[in-house]
Each structure stands twice: as structure tokens, then as C-alpha cells.
Amino acid sequence: MTLAAPLRTETKPQDLGLRCIACDATLAPTLVYRCPDCGGILEVVRQKPESRGWLRADFVADDITLGEGGTPLRELRSDLLHAGFKGRLLVKDETRNPSGSFKDRLVAASLSRAIALGATGIVSASSGNAGAAAACYAANAGIPAIIVCPDATPRGKLAQIAAYGAGLEQVPGHYGNSFEHAKRLCAETGYANLTATYLNPYGVDALRLVGQELHEQMGRIVPDWIAIPTSSGPLVKGVFQGFMDRAGEVPRLIAAQSEGCAPIARAFKDGKIDVAGWENPNTIASGISDPLQAYPEEGSLTLSLVRASKGVAYAVGDERIREAMIDLARKAGLFCEPTAAASLAAARDLFMNGTIGSTDTVVCIVTGHGFKDFAAHEGVGHSIHRGSRPL
Ligand SMILES: *Cc1c(COP(=O)(O)O)cnc(C)c1O
Ligand SMILES: [Zn+2]
Numbered sequence: 028m029t030l031a032a033p034l035r036t037e038t039k040p041q042d043l044g045l046r047c048i049a050c051d052a053t054l055a056p057t058l059v060y061r062c063p064d065c066g067g068i069l070e071v072v073r074q075k076p077e078s079r080g081w082l083r084a085d086f087v088a089d090d091i092t093l094g095e096g097g098t099p100l101r102e103l104r105s106d107l108l109h110a111g112f113k114g115r116l117l118v119k120d121e122t123r124n125p126s127g128s129f130k131d132r133l134v135a136a137s138l139s140r141a142i143a144l145g146a147t148g149i150v151s152a153s154s155g156n157a158g159a160a161a162a163c164y165a166a167n168a169g170i171p172a173i174i175v176c177p178d179a180t181p182r183g184k185l186a187q188i189a190a191y192g193a194g195l196e197q198v199p200g201h202y203g204n205s206f207e208h209a210k211r212l213c214a215e216t217g218y219a220n221l222t223a224t225y226l227n228p229y230g231v232d233a234l235r236l237v238g239q240e241l242h243e244q245m246g247r248i249v250p251d252w253i254a255i256p257t258s259s260g261p262l263v264k265g266v267f268q269g270f271m272d273r274a275g276e277v278p279r280l281i282a283a284q285s286e287g288c289a290p291i292a293r294a295f296k297d298g299k300i301d302v303a304g305w306e307n308p309n310t311i312a313s314g315i316s317d318p319l320q321a322y323p324e325e326g327s328l329t330l331s332l333v334r335a336s337k338g339v340a341y342a343v344g345d346e347r348i349r350e351a352m353i354d355l356a357r358k359a360g361l362f363c364e365p366t367a368a369a370s371l372a373a374a375r376d377l378f379m380n381g382t383i384g385s386t387d388t389v390v391c392i393v394t395g396h397g398f399k400d401f402a403a404h405e406g407v408g409h410s411i412h413r414g415s416r417p418l
Contacts, residue, residue: 043140043229044056049062050067052064052067058141091139093167096240114251118391129237129392130157147170148165150218151175153176158176174188176195177202178198181313181399187399201307206222209222225260234268241270242269252279252374252377256370257340258315286310287312287345288318295340296342300330302326302330312345313365313400347376349403352367362396371393
């Protein structure tokens with residue numbers, strides 16, 4: 028399932044104004060992260076694309092891109108979902124991006140815009156992957172990056188950030204503290220904030236490409252389900268918008284969270300419109316451990332998109348995430364971090380509870396590489412098969 032040649036569209040920087048999703052105010056292209064009138068979440072204003080959309084983030088600068096996106100979609104054996112499942116199971120392998128997660132798509136776009144709008148440096152609050160992506164792209168662009176991570180960030184992600192030469196600051200406690208610290212750093216330095224929540228509208232806009240690519244790679248059909256490891260939810264929005272761009276309809280979206288940090292899944296289960304922050308995030312899935320305490324409205328936006336797609340937000344246990352991660356490595360040769368396997372883990376539970384039908388088509392987005400959290404794999408143990416020789 029290869030992609031057609033990338034398309035360039037004629038979006039010009041002056042077209043890239045912003046719109047507030049809460050009050051509809053519009054703004055000229057600028058480095059601003061919330062609506063100045065009402066504090067609402069901003070998004071990029073776009074013309075509806077021509078029939079096929081764009082298969083490349085059209086405002087990523089040529090000297091910034093590192094070849095992100097265009098990741099493979101691969102069909103797996105259906106019994107990897109469940110022995111009784113007779114439908115199709117596919118994975119969108121986002122581990123294949125330059126720094127090993129889909130955050131590269133977001134950073135390539137937000138950094139291109141930041142530099143075009145005059146930024147001299149960048150800051151990113153990150154549970155690890157967005158920071159690694161920001162550090163990677165800033166290194167190539169030759170501008171300084173300061174990455175702020177929670178103390179408990181997996182060592183593989185921290186080593187990667189340091190390897191790219193970024194400044195690394197670790198902040199005690201959950202991701203929310205890192206988020207606030209990054210905001211302060213931006214105010215002090217004047218650097219652009221590339222934090223990969225809904226904060227940077229240009230980054231979020233680039234994730235539409237995930238939906239557009241999927242539609243193309245599926246042979247322009249809309250699958251029944253797409254399962255997405257979900258923190259605040261820009262990736263959910265990207266898949267939603269990408270399918271709207273190209274197909275005018277959206278698959279049922281599964282926002283997969285961990286039981287140890289599930290603000291969106293909890294609100295879904297309780298039938299609520301408004302997401303409330305989670306109290307004490309505690310999960311092996313570091314990439315989806317944002318409690319959304321300071322900006323629960325981001326979770327509410329994501330939840331509204333899940334509902335509009337007739338999908339579900341679902342919290343899966345860490346043990347199920349671990350099993351799915353191990354199975355992806357051992358039965359599909361796909362080495363991913365725990366967070367990335369939350370999509371398959373959630374889809375498995377939702378098949379078993381009857382939500383996913385036995386002949387449905389299910390796409391799981393696998394969001395981050397196994398090297399990023401190798402400790403999660405270290406306890407798994409070796410399987411010594413009969414043919415192996417003693418060393
Ligand atoms: C950031 C991240 C997510 C969550 O993405 P959101 O768009 O913030 O919901 C999922 N998986 C991995 C590996 C991530 O790094
Ligand atoms: Zn507003």
C-alpha cells in the first residue's frame with residue numbers, strides 16, 4: 028500500500044490565518060496559542076482542498092522537512108486482534124518517522140511556521156516524544172531548543188533529546204507542571220512554544236495528513252474503526268479532519284487511553300460533555316499521561332470529535348497495553364513503546380465486549396518506537412527456541 032506522489036498545493040503563508048473554535052474570531056498568521064478574545068483553542072483556516080487534498084504538509088519548509096510522514100500502512104493477521112475476529116486488522120506505522128514518533132509531523136509544521144514568523148528559538152513541554160522531535164528538527168534547523176520533561180520520562184526519550192543537543196529541563200510531578208514551566212520559559216526568552224497539545228495550531232493542522240494518507244492507502248475507502256492512542260487529542264483531530272478533507276465522512280474513532288490516566292474516556296463513560304482533569308496519572312504509557320488539568324477544554328474538544336464520529340473513548344489497563352506491545356513485536360515484527368500499543372489493546376477489548384463487529388475493518392495507529400522506552404521491554408524475557416545454539 029504505497030502512497031501516490033506527494034501533491035503540492037498552492038497554500039501561501041498569508042493564507043494561514045487562525046480561527047478560534049469557541050468564538051469564531053479570526054486572526055492573521057501569528058505566533059499566538061489561544062484566542063486573545065475568549066481564550067479558546069485556535070485552528071488554521073484553510074480552503075477546502077481540491078478533491079484529493081494534499082498528501083504533504085504544504086507549509087513545511089524545504090530546509091526543515093526530514094522526510095516525516097508517508098508512513099506505511101500494513102495489514103496484520105486478523106487473529107492478532109482476537110482468535111474470533113474475521114475482519115481486517117491494519118497498522119499505520121508511525122514509528123517510521125525521523126525521530127521515531129508521529130510528533131515529527133507536528134514539529135516539522137510548527138517549526139517551519141515559527142521560523143517564518145521570526146522565532147529565534149523554540150521551547151517544548153513534552154512527555155518525551157514531542158521533545159525529541161523538537162530537538163531533532165531544531166538541530167537540523169540550527170536554532171536553540173529547550174525541552175521540558177517530567178522527571179519520570181523514559182530514559183530512551185531523554186537520551187534522544189540530549190543527543191540532539193537540546194537544553195533539557197526536568198520538572199518534578201506530572202506533565203502539567205512541565206507545561207506551565209515551558210510557558211514561563213517562552214515568556215522569558217521570546218522563543219516559540221512548540222508544545223504538542225492543541226497549543227500550536229500549525230502543528231495540529233499537519234496531523235490532517237495522517238487521515239489523508241490513511242484514506243489514500245486504504246484505496247479510498249473509509250474503514251469502520253481507527254484506534255488512536257490519545258492524550259489531549261490532536262492526533263484524533265488530525266484523523267477526523269483528514270477524512271473529512273478527502274472523503275467527507277469519518278470512520279468511528281477510538282480514543283485509546285490508559286486506565287491510569289483517562290480523563291476523556293471517563294467523561295465518555297459518564298455521558299459528560301465536559302472533560303475534567305485527571306488527579307494522579309500513573310501508567311506505563313508515558314506518551315498519554317497528560318492529566319489535562321490546566322486545559323480540560325482540550326479533552327472536551329477531542330471527546331466531541333469522537334462522538335461526532337460515532338466512536339468511543341476507552342480506557343484500557345496497563346497489563347493489556349503491555350500484552351499488545353509484546354504481541355506487536357513478536358507476532359508482527361513491530362517494535363513499539365507501550366503508549367503506541369494502546370490502540371491495539373483498546374481494539375481488542377472493544378471486540379471482546381461486542382463494540383467492534385467480527386467482520387469490521389480496524390486500523391490501529393502505532394504512534395512511537397520501542398527504542399524510546401526500552402525498559403518497558405526489558406522485563407519481558409527471551410524466548411529460547413529449540414534451534415538456538417549456545418553461544
Ligand atoms: C503524543 C503521543 C500520543 C498522544 O497524542 P495526542 O495527539 O497528544 O493525543 C500518542 N502516542 C505517542 C507515542 C505520543 O508521543
Ligand atoms: Zn475566541
